[in-house]
Amino acid sequence: MSAENTTRTQVGIVGAGPAGLVLGQLLHLQGVESVILEARDRDYVEGRVRAGVLEQGTVDLLVEMGVGERLQREGLVHHGVELRFGGRGHRIPFDELTDGRGITIYGQQEVVKDLIAARLEAGAPLLFEVEDVMPEGIDSDQPSLRYRHDGQERELRCDVIAGCDGFHGVCRPAVPDGVLTAREHIYPFGWLGILAEVEPSSDELIYCHHDRGFALHSMRSPQLTRLYLQCEPDEDIANWPDERIWEELQIRFECEGWSLKEGPIVEKGVTPMRSFVAEPMQHGRLLLAGDAVHIVPATGAKGLNLAVADVRVMAEALVKWFSTGDETLLQSYSETCLGRVWAAQHFAWWMTTMFHRHPSDEDGFMARLQRAQLDYVCSSRAAATTLAENYVGLKKVSGG
Numbered sequence: 333m334s335a336e337n338t339t340r341t342q343v344g345i346v347g348a349g350p351a352g353l354v355l356g357q358l359l360h361l362q363g364v365e366s367v368i369l370e371a372r373d374r375d376y377v378e379g380r381v382r383a384g385v386l387e388q389g390t391v392d393l394l395v396e397m398g399v400g401e402r403l404q405r406e407g408l409v410h411h412g413v414e415l416r417f418g419g420r421g422h423r424i425p426f427d428e429l430t431d432g433r434g435i436t437i438y439g440q441q442e443v444v445k446d447l448i449a450a451r452l453e454a455g456a457p458l459l460f461e462v463e464d465v466m467p468e469g470i471d472s473d474q475p476s477l478r479y480r481h482d483g484q485e486r487e488l489r490c491d492v493i494a495g496c497d498g499f500h501g502v503c504r505p506a507v508p509d510g511v512l513t514a515r516e517h518i519y520p521f522g523w524l525g526i527l528a529e530v531e532p533s534s535d536e537l538i539y540c541h542h543d544r545g546f547a548l549h550s551m552r553s554p555q556l557t558r559l560y561l562q563c564e565p566d567e568d569i570a571n572w573p574d575e576r577i578w579e580e581l582q583i584r585f586e587c588e589g590w591s592l593k594e595g596p597i598v599e600k601g602v603t604p605m606r607s608f609v610a611e612p613m614q615h616g617r618l619l620l621a622g623d624a625v626h627i628v629p630a631t632g633a634k635g636l637n638l639a640v641a642d643v644r645v646m647a648e649a650l651v652k653w654f655s656t657g658d659e660t661l662l663q664s665y666s667e668t669c670l671g672r673v674w675a676a677q678h679f680a681w682w683m684t685t686m687f688h689r690h691p692s693d694e695d696g697f698m699a700r701l702q703r704a705q706l707d708y709v710c711s712s713r714a715a716a717t718t719l720a721e722n723y724v725g726l727k728k729v730s731g732g
């Protein structure tokens with residue numbers, strides 16, 4: 333490799349999703365150098381419609397990092413959520429149950445846009461359309477990332493690699509066989525998600541239990557509604573023309589005195605539901621964060637928030653190491669993160685199990701259990717508090 337194709341940095345970050353971008357910004361603010369390598373182009377990354385619910389802790393961090401100006405202006409703060417079942421709505425008041433905490437609705441792609449703008453403004457390196465990224469030397473103290481950019485083979489030498497490259501990335505598979513233990517649960521259903529140009533039909537999110545399957549009403553702005561329907565995990569979107577989607581949503585959300593507003597559908601996609609954790613979240617000079625090392629099923633909206641929580645721990649550990657040589661926080665990175673990861677896994681599994689129609693539930697046994705659980709959550713302050721404090725984000729997790 334010629335000298336001009338070899339560069340050096342302190343932290344080589346793979347992936348410009350929320351995890352990689354938040355990490356890059358936190359390191360930049362503390363004077364630690366990094367280079368972010370992203371496989372896709374900027375428009376693709378900024379246009380990818382995914383998460384929308386930010387926990388208070390995520391919002392506070394983005395504001396502290398100086399990327400919260402538009403979020404605070406445009407984000408929709410919610411202090412409760414509706415659980416709908418048996419055709420009736422029940423509100424869970426987050427603020428009353430959690431000392432005034434709530435969530436903010438602000439699209440993941442807006443968070444990503446704000447972070448990319450901040451990175452470019454700071455003049456910190458972020459390369460898009462990078463091909464064939466390959467972590468090397470993670471067992472040594474001189475790891476590197478080989479990649480191709482603009483038709484040139486390149487090498488980025490670094491002190492540590494941050495694998496923030498999502499579930500299908502290259503960093504987790506770069507860990508030698510036998511080091512990681514992966515635990516997984518695949519759910520026998522998926523979500524069909526749409527974005528519609530119509531004002532939301534409710535001021536708050538609605539999680540809806542129905543004999544035909546789960547449905548979720550969310551939003552992105554006063555003019556954009558986000559809706560999800562439980563579907564087959566491998567559902568062919570071609571089987572769902574717009575009219576069928578609205579018809580099904582109308583049936584599942586039916587509730588006296590309430591109606592679902594319809595509008596042009598501008599985005600559609602199917603997401604499978606999966607729980608996955610690989611442990612430990614580090615090996616040698618490779619640290620993994622976000623979807624690269626754990627996936628939660630979407631019910632409960634924890635994925636983006638967990639990715640941000642991981643890199644907050646990682647940034648603190650790296651800053652300490654670079655500034656003092658003290659490795660203690662770095663060595664306990666995985667252990668520190670896993671308490672929160674498993675707490676979020678449990679919450680996401682619980683919400684998913686409570687709301688989705690199980691395909692093998694022929695006599696409705698599971699559905700009756702779900703209704704009993706939902707009745708309890710909506711009638712017991714203790715049970716409602718369990719949902720509320722997990723939903724807005726646990727402040728402290730033991731081991732975390």
Ligand code: FAD
Nearest residue numbers: 347349350351371383384497498622623633634635636637
């Ligand atoms: P990603 O966002 O996947 O980013 C990884 C990046 O790495 C990508 O930009 C990718 O292009 C890049 N990359 C991959 N491979 C390579 C490679 N080889 N080389 C270089 N770059 C690479 N979470 C919530 O908290 N709240 C929600 O409301 C919510 N709703 C969701 C709804 C849907 C429909 C979906 C699909 C997900 C939802 N999630 C939600 C989950 C959330 O979107 C993810 O958990 C989050 O994107 C994780 O961020 P990340 O940075 O770890 O990974």
Ligand code: DHB
Nearest residue numbers: 383384550630631632633
């Ligand atoms: C959204 C996504 C979720 O997974 C969820 O539980 C709530 C809202 C959303 O995209 O708005």
